[in-house]
Amino acid sequence: MRIARPWRVSAKLAVLIGGIVIASSQLVGTPAKAADPLKVGWVGPLSPPGGYAEGALMKQAAELAAEQLNAKGGVLGRPVQVVFADTRGKPEEGTAAAERLISQEKVVAITGEFHSSVFLAEMEVAHKAGVPIIAVDVWALSITAKGYPEVFRVAPNQALIATKYGDWIAAAGFKNVAVLFEKTDGGQSARDVLLPVLDKHGVKYEVVGADPNSTEFTAQIERFKSHQPPFDFFMTAYSEAGAYPMISQSHTLGFAPSPRTGIANSGGPAVDPTFWKNVGEAGKYLVTEIVGLPKNAWNDKTKAFVAAYRKKYNQPPSPQAIENYDAMLVLADAIERAKSTDGKAIVAALEKTDITLGRGRYTFSTGKDPDWAYHQFMNAPVALVQYSKVGQEAEDAPIVWPRNIADVKYTYLKPGQ
Amino acid sequence: MSWDYLFVQAANGAVVGVIYALIAVGVTLIFSILKIVNFAHGDLYMLGGYCAYYVIEYLGLPPLLAMVVAMGALFVGAIVLERLTLTPLYSDATERKDEYGLIVTFGLAYFLRNTAVIAFGPFPLKPPSFIPGVQRLGNLVVTNDRLVAGGVGLVLILGLLYFMQRTIWGQALDAVSQSRDSAAIVGINARRFNSFAFGIGAALAAAAGALVAPIFSLAPDMGVLPNIHAYVIVILGGMGSVSGSIIAGILLGESENLFTAFFPDPTRAFAYTNAFGVLVLMVFLIFRPQGLFGRRHLRME
Numbered sequence: 001m002r003i004a005r006p007w008r009v010s011a012k013l014a015v016l017i018g019g020i021v022i023a024s025s026q027l028v029g030t031p032a033k034a035a036d037p038l039k040v041g042w043v044g045p046l047s048p049p050g051g052y053a054e055g056a057l058m059k060q061a062a063e064l065a066a067e068q069l070n071a072k073g074g075v076l077g078r079p080v081q082v083v084f085a086d087t088r089g090k091p092e093e094g095t096a097a098a099e100r101l102i103s104q105e106k107v108v109a110i111t112g113e114f115h116s117s118v119f120l121a122e123m124e125v126a127h128k129a130g131v132p133i134i135a136v137d138v139w140a141l142s143i144t145a146k147g148y149p150e151v152f153r154v155a156p157n158q159a160l161i162a163t164k165y166g167d168w169i170a171a172a173g174f175k176n177v178a179v180l181f182e183k184t185d186g187g188q189s190a191r192d193v194l195l196p197v198l199d200k201h202g203v204k205y206e207v208v209g210a211d212p213n214s215t216e217f218t219a220q221i222e223r224f225k226s227h228q229p230p231f232d233f234f235m236t237a238y239s240e241a242g243a244y245p246m247i248s249q250s251h252t253l254g255f256a257p258s259p260r261t262g263i264a265n266s267g268g269p270a271v272d273p274t275f276w277k278n279v280g281e282a283g284k285y286l287v288t289e290i291v292g293l294p295k296n297a298w299n300d301k302t303k304a305f306v307a308a309y310r311k312k313y314n315q316p317p318s319p320q321a322i323e324n325y326d327a328m329l330v331l332a333d334a335i336e337r338a339k340s341t342d343g344k345a346i347v348a349a350l351e352k353t354d355i356t357l358g359r360g361r362y363t364f365s366t367g368k369d370p371d372w373a374y375h376q377f378m379n380a381p382v383a384l385v386q387y388s389k390v391g392q393e394a395e396d397a398p399i400v401w402p403r404n405i406a407d408v409k410y411t412y413l414k415p416g417q
Numbered sequence: 418m419s420w421d422y423l424f425v426q427a428a429n430g431a432v433v434g435v436i437y438a439l440i441a442v443g444v445t446l447i448f449s450i451l452k453i454v455n456f457a458h459g460d461l462y463m464l465g466g467y468c469a470y471y472v473i474e475y476l477g478l479p480p481l482l483a484m485v486v487a488m489g490a491l492f493v494g495a496i497v498l499e500r501l502t503l504t505p506l507y508s509d510a511t512e513r514k515d516e517y518g519l520i521v522t523f524g525l526a527y528f529l530r531n532t533a534v535i536a537f538g539p540f541p542l543k544p545p546s547f548i549p550g551v552q553r554l555g556n557l558v559v560t561n562d563r564l565v566a567g568g569v570g571l572v573l574i575l576g577l578l579y580f581m582q583r584t585i586w587g588q589a590l591d592a593v594s595q596s597r598d599s600a601a602i603v604g605i606n607a608r609r610f611n612s613f614a615f616g617i618g619a620a621l622a623a624a625a626g627a628l629v630a631p632i633f634s635l636a637p638d639m640g641v642l643p644n645i646h647a648y649v650i651v652i653l654g655g656m657g658s659v660s661g662s663i664i665a666g667i668l669l670g671e672s673e674n675l676f677t678a679f680f681p682d683p684t685r686a687f688a689y690t691n692a693f694g695v696l697v698l699m700v701f702l703i704f705r706p707q708g709l710f711g712r713r714h715l716r717m718e
Contacts, residue, residue, distance in 0.1 A: 046534070046539075047530070048530050048531070048534070048638030048641070049638055049641065052534055052539040052637070053539040053540045053541070055539070056538075056539040180687075183688055206683055206684075207684050208683060208684060208686070208687050211690075211691060213638075213641055214642070214687075214690075215633040215639070216633070217687075218674070219426055219430070219674040219675075219677035219690075220677050220686075220687040222422070222425055222429065222678065223678055223683065223686070226419075226422050241541045241634065241636040241638070241639075244541055244634045245632065245633045245634055252551055252558065252560050253558050254558060272540060273540055274541055274542060274543075277543055278541050278543045278634045
C-alpha cells in the first residue's frame, strides 16, 4: 500500500493551479493597464543615404503630436508612445523596421515614411500582420493602388501633384520642356504621370534621369542650354540634397530661371528650412508645390500647429511636418472611435474618418476607380507656388496654381518682369 | 557638333577633374604609406567642409583662412583616429591587413556620416563664396568658386609634390612608402610616419571639403560619391602615385563630362555618367593593370 505524501499532492495542485492561471491568461489576453503606453510606430529616413532632412522634420512633428495628445490625457486613456525606426531610405531597412515595430514593439499602427520605394516594402509587412499603416509623404501611385486594406495615405500622390504641374506648364504657355527626374520610385512615378499630361497638352519635352546622389549637373545643364529649339522650362523632380547645387548651377550657367526658361522643383527640398541659405538668388522665380493648406485658407488648427511647431523647434514647419502631425491625429481619432487597438477595428474606423485638421477635412476614399483612389485622402491639398522674393517662406509665396485658389493674377512670373 | 560646345564642356570637365584630383590625392598618399584604401576619406572631406563652415560662422574668419584651420583640425583629429583604430595594421599579429583596413575605414565612414547628422543637423548648409561671381569666356561660364577650388587645389597638389620630393620629411615618407624595413634601417620611425601620412591625407581631404562647400553645399552624406570617384582615380592613376592621381582626376572629370555632353541618348547620358567613369577604368586596366604610374610594392610588409 502506498501512502500518499501530502507534499506531493500540494505540489501537483500548485502545478495545476499555475497551469490554469497561465492558460487562462493566454486565452483572455493581458488587459492593458490604464498606464500602459499605447505604442505607435514611426518609420522614415533619419540617416544617410535616405532623405534624413525631411525625415527629421516628420519625426519632430510626430513627437509634437504625441506630446499634445498626452497633455490631453492620451488615447483610450493611455499615454501615446511613438517608437521611431530609422529606415535610411532603403527598402530592406524599411522591411526590418516594420517587422521590429510590429513583432517586438507591438505597435498598434504605423505612420511615417518619405521614400515610396521604402514604404512599398514596409506596407507588405503591415499588410501581412494586419497592422494599419498611414503613408505620410510618399507619392507613388502603386502604394494605394495595391488595394491593401491596412494602407492609408494622407499625402497627395503623383496623380494629384504631377498632373497639376503638367496642367500649369501648359496654362503658363510653355512649349518645350526639359524634364530631369531622380531615378527613384518617387521620381519615376512623377515622370510617368507628367509625360502623358504634357502629351495631352501638346507640350514637347526631353527627359533625363539622374542619380539621386548627384551634385554636379554642369555638363547636363550645358547640354540643355545647347538644345535646339531652346527649352523654355526646366522641370525637376528631385528630392535629394543635390537639388540645391542643381538649382544653383542652373542659375549660374544662365539656363533657368532666366527670361527665356522657367524652373520648377518637385519633391520637397524647395520648402525645407535651409533652401535659401543654399540657393540664394537662384531660388527666386522657382516654382514648387506645397502639400498643406495655402496660408489664406489656414484654419485654427493649422495656425495652432504652426505656432506650436515654431515655439518648440524655432523654425517654420515644412509640409511634410504638418502631414505627419495630422497623420498622428487621424490615427488617434480612429483609435478613439474604434475604442480598441485591434487592427481591423482601427482600419474600419479610419475608413469612416471625417475630421478637420491642419490640412483640411480628412476623409479616405473607399472607391477603387482609379485604382490609386483606395484609402487615399482625395482632397489632400496641393498648390503650386512661385517664389517672388529671395528668402520668402513657402507659405508666403504667391500661389499660381490651381487658379481657383491662386492669389495673384499671373499664372507665371517671368524673371525680369 | 559645335567646337564652342566641345570647348565649354571640356573646360568644365578640366575644372571638375582638378577638384576630383584634390579629393583623391589624400587617398593616394594614405595608400602609398599605410597600404590601405581609406574608405572614410569622403567623410573626412565632409568633416573638413563643416569645420570650415563653422569657423566662418562663429569665428568670422575669411573662407581661405577657415580652410587652413579645417586642415589643421583634421590633421590632428585624423592622427587621433589613426592611433585609435589603425595601429593593429602595424602589428605582425594581424594577418589580414588589407581586410582589416577595409573594414575599419568602412566602419569609420559610417560612424562619421551618422554622427554628422546628429552633430551638424540634417539640412544642407552652404558657406559664403570665396569670391562671389562668375567668369565668362564666350559661352563658357565658370563660377569664381570653381576657379578658386581648381586653383588652390592645384597649388596644394603641387605643394604636396614639392614636399614629397624636395624636403627631408617628404623623402622619409617616400622611403617608408617604398620599403618600411629599409626605411627603419636608416633610422626612420615608420609608425610616426604612418600617423603623419594619415594626418596629411586628412588635411588634404579637409581642404577639398572646404573648397567645394560653396559649390556643392555641405551635407552629412556628401562624401559618398567622392569616395567612389577617389577610388577610381587612385586605381587609374596607379595606386600610390600622386602625379598619377592628378592626371587620372582630370581624365575622369573630362570623360564623365564629355560622356554626358555627347552620348547619343540624352535620356540616359547623365544617369550613366558614373558608370561610364568606372567603364573607362576597366578598359584602361585591361591595357595597363598597374594604372598610369603604378608601382609594384603595394602591400603592407
